[in-house]
Amino acid sequence: MARHPAALIVPKDFPELGLLVWNRDVARPIPREEAFAIYERNWRHVDAGRLTPAEAYLIEELTHEFGHGHRMFA
Template structure:
């Protein structure tokens, strides 16, 4: 059962509802099912629906995971409106690695990830990776990332 919603000011309630609506609109625009988006965000489908309704009892972490899973970004200080993601320069290009591209389906094709973001994407979604389809270059990337970040290698 969800936690009781904390009391919030009417203006904050309005913003949270608009925020949830923006998340829902983005998911629909991407033609992504609630189940798929929820899995990518690491939350239940019901939690995703609560986020899309702007419920205040959902943790901020869950909201942020949903935002990231749908390729959105938010500047909490400047605005409560979600904006399009800005590619990270000098990083790992998603399109250069087929399995990473599959895992990052919601990202713009020219998106570049930092080593930490790329590793996190592989690690969180490893169950969706077809290890037999990893080419030599992508295997080398995984090994290099594990060494550089001091992580245990994924089962490659």
């Protein structure tokens, strides 16, 4: 059965993303493409060593979906 990712992401569910959106309501869901853009634009502020497995998986999914073949982290 194919996995259908949620159309919206709640930043507070992902610690590093929550930190990146410090200036907005972290409980407000955002579109997946917007989450990808936030990670991409602010990647220098992400502590990859602190990513939870769920957040690392989310980033991989978003990168595959919106990254045009480019990986954010190895």
